[in-house]
Amino acid sequence: MKPWLRWLILLVFAIYFFGPLLSMLDFSTKTTGGGRSGAAWKALVTNHQVLDAIGQSLLLCLTTVILMLVLLLPTMIWVRLRLPRLKRVIEFLCLLPLTIPALVIVVGINGVYAWVNYFFGYSPVVLTFAYVVLVLPYAYRALDSSLSALDVTTLAEAARSLGAGWLTVIARVVVPNLGAGILSAAFISVALVLGEFTFASLLNYQTLPVVIDLFGKSDARVSVAAALGSIVFASALLLLLSFAGARSRGRKGA
Amino acid sequence: MRRARSLVPLVGILPFLAYLLLFLLIPTVVVIVGAFQENGSFSLSNIHALSNSATIDALRNSVVLSASTAVIGGLLGALLAAVIVSAPERSVVRRAVLALSGSLAQTGGVSLAFAWMATIGLGGTLTTMVQNALRLDITGNGWLYAMPGLILVYCYFQIPLMVIVFLPALDGLRPQWREAAETLGASRLQYLTQVAIPLLLPAFLGSLLLLFANAFAAYATAAALVSQGSPILPLMIRAALTSEVVLGQQHLAYAIALEMIVVVALIMGAYAWLLRRSSRWMR
Numbered sequence: 076m077k078p079w080l081r082w083l084i085l086l087v088f089a090i091y092f093f094g095p096l097l098s099m100l101d102f103s104t105k106t107t108g109g110g111r112s113g114a115a116w117k118a119l120v121t122n123h124q125v126l127d128a129i130g131q132s133l134l135l136c137l138t139t140v141i142l143m144l145v146l147l148l149p150t151m152i153w154v155r156l157r158l159p160r161l162k163r164v165i166e167f168l169c170l171l172p173l174t175i176p177a178l179v180i181v182v183g184i185n186g187v188y189a190w191v192n193y194f195f196g197y198s199p200v201v202l203t204f205a206y207v208v209l210v211l212p213y214a215y216r217a218l219d220s221s222l223s224a225l226d227v228t229t230l231a232e233a234a235r236s237l238g239a240g241w242l243t244v245i246a247r248v249v250v251p252n253l254g255a256g257i258l259s260a261a262f263i264s265v266a267l268v269l270g271e272f273t274f275a276s277l278l279n280y281q282t283l284p285v286v287i288d289l290f291g292k293s294d295a296r297v298s299v300a301a302a303l304g305s306i307v308f309a310s311a312l313l314l315l316l317s318f319a320g321a322r323s324r325g326r327k328g329a
Numbered sequence: 330m331r332r333a334r335s336l337v338p339l340v341g342i343l344p345f346l347a348y349l350l351l352f353l354l355i356p357t358v359v360v361i362v363g364a365f366q367e368n369g370s371f372s373l374s375n376i377h378a379l380s381n382s383a384t385i386d387a388l389r390n391s392v393v394l395s396a397s398t399a400v401i402g403g404l405l406g407a408l409l410a411a412v413i414v415s416a417p418e419r420s421v422v423r424r425a426v427l428a429l430s431g432s433l434a435q436t437g438g439v440s441l442a443f444a445w446m447a448t449i450g451l452g453g454t455l456t457t458m459v460q461n462a463l464r465l466d467i468t469g470n471g472w473l474y475a476m477p478g479l480i481l482v483y484c485y486f487q488i489p490l491m492v493i494v495f496l497p498a499l500d501g502l503r504p505q506w507r508e509a510a511e512t513l514g515a516s517r518l519q520y521l522t523q524v525a526i527p528l529l530l531p532a533f534l535g536s537l538l539l540l541f542a543n544a545f546a547a548y549a550t551a552a553a554l555v556s557q558g559s560p561i562l563p564l565m566i567r568a569a570l571t572s573e574v575v576l577g578q579q580h581l582a583y584a585i586a587l588e589m590i591v592v593v594a595l596i597m598g599a600y601a602w603l604l605r606r607s608s609r610w611m612r
Contacts, residue, residue: 208352277570302443305437
């Protein structure tokens with residue numbers, strides 16, 4: 076491909092991708108008189124409903140990442156060390172949520188959530204349980220590629236021969252070597268949870284995307300500002316991740 | 330005794346299995362069983378309801394939407410991936426494209442719906458520009474809030490998704506194969522049509538299937554964009570779940586959800602099969 080053609084194609088795509096994003100910036104700062112105003116952006120930090128939703132969504136990101144790591148990481152390491160024959164089964168189970176649409180899980184989850192609400196109340200944080208399932212395929216892939224780069228068995232045997240118990244092996248020997256994988260699993264989970272709408276809206280919890288949708292009917296400028304904010308935040312997060320990932324790979328090579 | 334001991338390690342994965350049972354398998358089974366029940370006993374009435382004209386229309390629209398955005402997104406996404414694949418892994422352009430793609434493909438459809446409303450909706454930036462320059466109203470008939478709009482907005486996450494899933498396949502094309510072809514006297518075009526494209530075809534078709542399933546299962550974009558009517562299956566489920574006028578629609582939602590499982594499972598099954606074929610060469 077000729078260089079000028081490559082740049083031309085890139086330019087067309089750039090217009091296609093950034094056009095709507097710039098439109099959002101334009102739309103969210105427009106006033107009916109034709110002037111400019113930052114009122115919609117200010118509402119993101121002053122309006123209680125929006126602020127609450129942002130807080131809930133960020134809290135959900137944190138709880139989802141923690142529960143995902145607590146549940147998935149020991150299981151994956153354990154399977155590698157002690158049950159290698161079950162690796163395919165665990166992989167299949169982790170990728171299953173790609174095949175079962177989130178919408179389908181919502182439709183059938185009422186009974187389970189009746190119990191969840193009974194034990195944990197009605198705060199949006201209970202969505203964590205469903206979100207861990209949603210992020211499972213992506214988190215699994217990130218952790219799996221990082222585990223594959225590591226000789227887990229040798230590490231574990233070395234630690235065991237020095238008298239470490241299984242818990243020590245997992246928590247103090249294997250996990251500290253998985254930095255890049257854990258980081259990328261966490262970032263992808265955050266990106267997914269931040270925009271998750273299906274569960275939150277149909278189970279009636281006011282997370283950020285639900286409130287963005289809600290404001291669309293009354294004050295679309297606030298919606299557009301919040302939507303642009305979350306796209307920019309997620310992109311920045313993923314860009315940061317690409318640098319972090321590259322650095323840890325570089326270190327290993329050296 | 331030996332047998333019992335070999336079962337002990339299984340205890341380690343029990344929490345994980347119990348969790349999936351609770352939050353993935355039970356909901357799915359509830360849907361499948363519920364689709365065949367009415368008032369607590371076995372019934373095919375909900376399955377029959379799938380063949381009424383509104384549901385058939387929604388299924389057709391869903392398939393048209395998923396197929397068209399899979400093809401458009403697949404071709405354009407493959408083109409963009411081909412443009413950035415030759416850039417070095419550390420280049421800023423490649424990183425920026427991948428980060429933005431990840432964000433658009435995975436961070437929720439609500440934001441994307443609003444992005445296009447701010448562009449070509451009422452009072453949108455492009456709308457105003459065209460209005461001022463050409464005295465033309467491009468929002469005509471509210472097309473953005475119906476099928477044509479859904480296709481447009483879905484492409485905004487399908488193209489980035491294609492970049493993400495297809496780039497690894499392009500990366501897997503080894504320079505040695507091109508060199509080998511050139512040494513044997515192949516022209517650029519011959520290399521493309523007889524080496525690169527046949528090698529990439531399974532991965533490309535697999536990616537299209539993944540895109541189809543992604544669009545078919547998507548809910549947020551459509552829910553934020555379309556507030557009246559239910560042109561596609563996910564919105565019919567919303568109507569059945571949130572309907573306050575007609576009670577007892579829950580089981581219709583089960584039946585439509587079952588229909589979605591069947592379609593997506595078939596597509597993903599074909600995807601897995603293609604993936605196995607393509608991984609024979611691509612490692």
